[in-house]
Amino acid sequence: MTLLPAAVVIVVVAIVGASAALAAFFWALRTRQFSIKQLNEGATVIFDNAEDIGTPTDQLFKNPPPDKDERNAH
């Protein structure tokens, strides 16, 4: 491919890429991803009521052991 078509492809891709990044940024602003409320609460979305803050989760079968029927059901 000669230089000119390659440059056209690169410029088009760059414009599309930059537009996508800007679109993502403005989408985030519009959906208030950076609002104070979401920033304050955002870190907690990986927790829920069953695996709440303060509960270490790397102890899958700590207590109580699942009974045999329950395990076999999975």
Place this chain on the structure above:
Amino acid sequence: MSGTPTDVKRARATGHDQRIADEVLRIGIDASAASPTVLYLLSGIAWLLIGSVAGVAASLKLDLPDWLGGVGPLTFGRLRPVHLNTVTYGWISLAGSGMIVWLMGRLCRTEIRWPGLLYASAILWNIGLAAGSLLVLFGYNAGMEWLEFPLPAAAIIALAFVLFAVSMFRTFADRQVEHVYVSLWYILASMTWFPILYVIANAGLYQGVGEAAMNWWYGHNAITVWFTPIGLAGAYYFIPKVIGRPIYSYYLGLLGFWSFALFYNWNGLHHLVGGPLPTWAISVSIVASLMMFVPVLAVAVNHHMTALGHLQSVRYSPTLRFVVFGAMSYTAVSFQGSLEATRSVQEVAHFTHYTIGHAHLGMYAFVTMVLFGAIYYILPRIAKWEWPYPVLIKAHFWLSAVGVMLYFVALTVGGWLQGLAMNTSAVPFLDTVQQTLPWLWARSVGGSMMTIAHFIFAAHVALVIYRAGPMRFAPAWFRKAEEGAAE
């Protein structure tokens, strides 16, 4: 209850408390991700074993140049790119995709959409890797580092990635949680960036110097937009999740992501310091490399402050130990990379084994260790079977950690001495090669340790998948827990 939306509604409607409803929901989400996740993870582990053997063989050939030298497909020039491509596009990409599928369900709090695309993607991905590896072994190499696979194999992999991304974006579109967690930002960005990067780089649009520039624009950006986001997405999820504590500063997390997006993709041309490119282009790349201190510091402070006060857990939890090791390595490799980009360091380090050590600090000590930690967390939850032999996890960790550190230190020191010698005109070139030999032996020992660790890990994974070995009703920790020790 299987965790369907109906079960969740029933649990809430029949007076079950919110805790049970959330548990039921999570079981359903995990179940929807289970099969594609396992397919990706097992494929990735298979490629890890293949890539590790190829890597050790290639390394040994630097110590024993005549070994297997008469067999074309087993010469260094073919084995080495097979190692690179199978561990990056095979192990890290496939295992990373498995982790992403599992995380996507959890972070979007919804079941995985269009899983058929994921199965098709995983199968195509494996076909592309097998075809590409065989073509390279038999001498059909596209001729650029990180882009060795010929076009047909690369096209299959590109298609596989697009199918994967479509399923993930569909799942994201149906998410049941308003906020986009920082791990999701990295995942979604990588799935937008990487297909564009991979297609453009493989399209064959460039020639001459432009091709060299594109080669390193791609080579560094593959790390930027795909491998690093995998590691960071995992670390941002598993460190707080295992400890049970939100990340230290969510503000820093998002600042880290957006500054990462702004600065990191300019870095590639620092690989061509001294090359026939406009000086301004390389200077821009060096400045951007130094600006990487901003996102790296944000991530480093966040991860380390989150773990601070819970370091006791690192002694017990396999997931946490692997992921924290990876997070610390991310800080180290990023600082080293920013400094390595400067002209004064490149004067010595360029064209030496130093660069290979740096690459392994990033791709292994950071990304691979995070992936190991993620798999130690995910797989028992899918198989409903705890890791049966904690001693194997311990062997895996220490062989991997010591192996990669030996590898890194040997090539860093040996590479630096090699660079100093090459810059001394009075030293004959052959002498600069011979003085690297002890360091190259150390590299082979380190690589062998990592390879043994991978086989131990793979055997342990097989036991979990087949629910073999002793049934454990206690967590598979590194050491016997004292009362409340890991809390």
